[in-house]
Amino acid sequence: MTLTISGFDHIRLPGADGVELAAAVGGSGSPVVLLHGFPQTHLMWRHVAERLAREHTVICPDLRGYGASDKPTATDPDAYAKRTMAADIVAMAAALGHKRFALVGHDRGALVAFRAALDHPETIAHLGILDIVPTLDMWNVLHGASAAVAYHLFLMAQPPGLPETMIANSADAFFGSFLDTWANDPTAMPEDVRAEYLRASAAAATSIVADCRASAGIDITHDQADLDAGSQLAMPVTVVQQDWGARLGYDAAGVWKAWAPDLDHRLTRAGHFMAEEAPEEITAAIQDLLGR
Numbered sequence: 267m268t269l270t271i272s273g274f275d276h277i278r279l280p281g282a283d284g285v286e287l288a289a290a291v292g293g294s295g296s297p298v299v300l301l302h303g304f305p306q307t308h309l310m311w312r313h314v315a316e317r318l319a320r321e322h323t324v325i326c327p328d329l330r331g332y333g334a335s336d337k338p339t340a341t342d343p344d345a346y347a348k349r350t351m352a353a354d355i356v357a358m359a360a361a362l363g364h365k366r367f368a369l370v371g372h373d374r375g376a377l378v379a380f381r382a383a384l385d386h387p388e389t390i391a392h393l394g395i396l397d398i399v400p401t402l403d404m405w406n407v408l409h410g411a412s413a414a415v416a417y418h419l420f421l422m423a424q425p426p427g428l429p430e431t432m433i434a435n436s437a438d439a440f441f442g443s444f445l446d447t448w449a450n451d452p453t454a455m456p457e458d459v460r461a462e463y464l465r466a467s468a469a470a471a472t473s474i475v476a477d478c479r480a481s482a483g484i485d486i487t488h489d490q491a492d493l494d495a496g497s498q499l500a501m502p503v504t505v506v507q508q509d510w511g512a513r514l515g516y517d518a519a520g521v522w523k524a525w526a527p528d529l530d531h532r533l534t535r536a537g538h539f540m541a542e543e544a545p546e547e548i549t550a551a552i553q554d555l556l557g558r
Contacts, residue, residue: 268288268307268333268334268462268466269309269458269459269462270290270308270309271290271292271308271309271311271312271315271316271326272312272316273292273316273319274290274291274292274315274319274324274326275290275291275292276288276289276290277289277291279327279358279361279362280357280358280361281330281335281336281353281354281355281357281358282350282353282354282357283338283350283353285330285335285336285338285354286335286336287327287328287329287330287335287336287354287358288308288327288328288333288334288335289308289325289326289327289328289358290308290315290325290326290327291323291324291325291326291362292315292316292319292323292324293315293318293319293320293321293322293323293324294319294322294323295321295322295323296322296323296367296368296556297322297323297324297325297359297362297364297367297368298318298322298323298324298325298367298368298369298370298552298556299325299326299327299355299358299359299367299368299369299370300314300315300318300324300325300326300370300371300375301327301329301355301369301370301371301372301374301375301376301378301379302326302328302329302332302333302372302373302374302375303371303372303373303374303375303376303396303397303538304373304374304444304474304477304478305441305444305445305463305464305467305474306332306373306463306466306467306539307328307332307333307334307462307463307466308326308327308328308333309459309462309463310372310539310541310542311324311326311541312542313541313542313545313549314541314545314548314549314552317545317546317549318549318552318553322368322556323362323364325358325359325362325364325367327354327355327358329351329354329374329375329378329477330346330350330351330354330473331346331470331473331474331476331477332466332467332470332473332474332477333466333470334466337470337472337473338473340426340472340473340476340479340480343480343483343484344484345476345480346473346476346477346479346480347480347484347485347488348377348378348380348381348401348480348481348485348488349381349385349484349485349488351378351381351477352378352379352381352382352385352386353385355369355378355379355382356382356386356389359389365389366388366389366390366391367389367390367391368390368391368392368393368394368552368555368556369382369383369390369392369393369394370393370394370395370396370552370555371394371395371396372396372397372540372541373396373397373398373538374477374478376395376396376397376398377398377400377401377481377485379393379394379395380393380395380398380400380401380499380525381485381488383499383500383501383503384492384497384499387499387500387501390501391501392501392502392503392504392555392556392558393499393501393502393503393504393526393555394503394504394505394506394551394552394555395503395504395505395506395507395522396505396506396507396540396541396548397506397507397508397510397538397540398507399510399518399521399522400489400521400525401481401485401486401489402486402489402490402493403521404416404419404481405482405486407510407514407515407516407521408514412513412514412515415513415514418440418444418478419478419481419482421433422474422475422478422479422482423478423479423481423482423483424479426475426479429475429479430471430472430475433471433474433475434468434471434472437464437467437468437471438464438468441463441464441467441468442460442464445460445463445464445539448537448538448539449537449538449539449542449543450535450536450537450543451536451537451543454539454542454543455539455542459542498524498525498526498527499525499526499527499528501528502528502530502555502558503522503525503526503528503529503530503555504529504530504531504532504551504552504554504555505518505519505522505526505529505530505531505532506532506533506534506540506547506548506551507532507533507534508533508534508536508537508538508540509533518531519531528558530551530554530555530558532551534547
């Protein structure tokens with residue numbers, strides 16, 4: 267049985283192009299949508315969502331291609347473009363009656379949230395980002411031996427066939443390696459939760475690769491077009507991340523400031539899975555964002 271957030275309803279909602287998303291929905295008040303990262307599901311938000319639901323309607327979907335959501339075949343580059351995945355989120359929220367909402371994303375979900383905020387500024391009231399830089403900047407800062415931290419992105423950027431086969435043949439070892447090495451506090455991810463992430467990721471290996479492959483192609487094209495047009499994020503933005511700038515040799519706050527004039531940039535001592543490792547810190551950051 268799929269694990270979900272305690273006290274939340276687990277429902278299916280329409281996304282874009284006939285795709286349906288599975289989502290956990292709870293609480294009442296102004297809406298906040300939380301998007302999970304890799305290699306996880308909406309379950310990663312369980313602690314933060316329960317806290318936010320005391321004052322807000324909280325919506326935690328599985329992204330297309332992940333968890334219990336639909337996993338369309340990537341017959342064209344648009345299938346897992348962040349633009350398409352962002353359209354899923356806007357359609358899902360509209361189906362619940364929310365034409366404007368706050369959006370927070372972690373990892374892959376943060377890339378979707380970034381694209382949603384650029385494409386739908388009238389819809390996204392506040393934007394929260396956990397532990398990424400935008401796709402275009404991500405590739406620009408990965409160079410030399412330090413780029414090994416993101417070897418999986420280079421693997422999944424390869425043409426269809428080999429990455430899917432390699433990952434499917436060692437799914438638990440592959441996805442489990444990220445759960446083990448990216449966490450500063452492994453106890454923040456209990457065994458039943460870890461097992462759920464591994465189960466869900468193994469079942470979604472092909473679509474996860476398609477999602478990452480899009481970030482080495484069509485997503486770069488979309489980001490570059492916005493950069494060339496001088497597009498910026500119109501809403502208040504909060505970014506919380508590990509000190510990747512120091513590790514990889516770039517100005518992380520500066521990268522984000524170029525996209526987000528109204529920016530609150532924070533560093534955390536938590537690991538990559540910060541919503542699970544430091545839920546009080548992340549909840550506070552989101553609450554501060556919603557108050558701006």
